[in-house]
Amino acid sequence: MYTATGRLETNAMIKQYSPLVRRLAHQMIAKLPANVEIDDLIQVGLIGLTDAMSRFDSAQGVQFETFATQRIRGAMLDELRGSDWMSRGNRKQQREIEVAVHKLQQQLGRAPAESEIAKQMGLSLADYQELLGKVRGTQLVYLEDMSGDDGDNDFLDRHVADENENPVALLQDHRMRLALIEAIKTLPEREQFVMGMYYEQDMNLKEIAAVLGVTESRVCQLHSQSIARLRAKLRDH
Template structure:
């Protein structure tokens, strides 16, 4: 259910919507600034060190301004939900436009995902770094470099924005028509995917499983996870990336075998 906006905040919203009052705009940006911080933290766990946090903050700010400008006070969603989506989209668009991940790296990521899928399906256990390196014929350093750049590449591919009927950008997954909706085939596919992901999470090495749990179920920030596990932030980022590669591999297996 939509959260009721206080009278004080509603007054600021109306000033911005009707008058474009700069003070009202500044008030709204400051009030919801924590949303930018939250989304940025969630992204930084997946980004390689080559991406500057200042750039992500700039993209997030653009997303916040866009959300404030386009938010419908009478709409269905809470502003927090709408703004988080807009901020995320702005960051993804900014990263894509900056071409931060070359095609050659994307191809390497796909090869690593494929390696995890083949090895873990074959052995029924989590593939070790050594097994993946041997399978691909690469060094541990090459694997670690690919892992550090891997997680967000799949997210950007899924979240690629397109234009909707009102010339507004939306995520591709939001507008793809589901030809099998409510069909037995769709239900079976969803069930297989759910079971595969559950099994993949269960098979994750203990530290990777902890990072996934703390990140997506407890919703802790990167720095908080590092503190809980008494590890460096960069180590948490690496564990997260490896876990995402394994889970993406599980999805890939279902798609190829369905």
């Protein structure tokens, strides 16, 4: 798709490769915190696509899609590196919730109720629910969880980049997915609904709130609590 002067035709190329941008965005979002919006990644990816079109040189012998994929993913990674995902204070509080959930799961042999978690943390139910809303944006995997013994922090490059050629990574991902599926089945029914609608049906918090007949802040609380339960359950994976 070139113009009469031999340049890539911008509008036609954007239309053709927009699905590639969306596909890469959805691949990334599955491994990122809940507060990262898919639309933001897509917008940044489109900028990367435009940059790829301006820099592409067919004389280099590389297919445009291969070149564009690198530029799109690179633009998304740069945006993510520059984002403050979650403050240290909020991450610490999320871990405290996770520890409380883990202890209660071990003691009770079942998923603890909100009131039980609140009591374990020495909080009133209202204060606990307020805390859940405060730590929104939590994730199943923290950056420091994936750091190596030498303090390696290249989480984004190693875990968001394309790993289709890495059999070990694919096997680990498969095991994690199976463990995650089983862990989700242990969640209270309403939290299962929230996780399913958010991650499988790609619904936002407002849409989920409308389906469940609760407030958006309540859905946020349920999501944060679900993540804490799942992290506690997945500790050994």
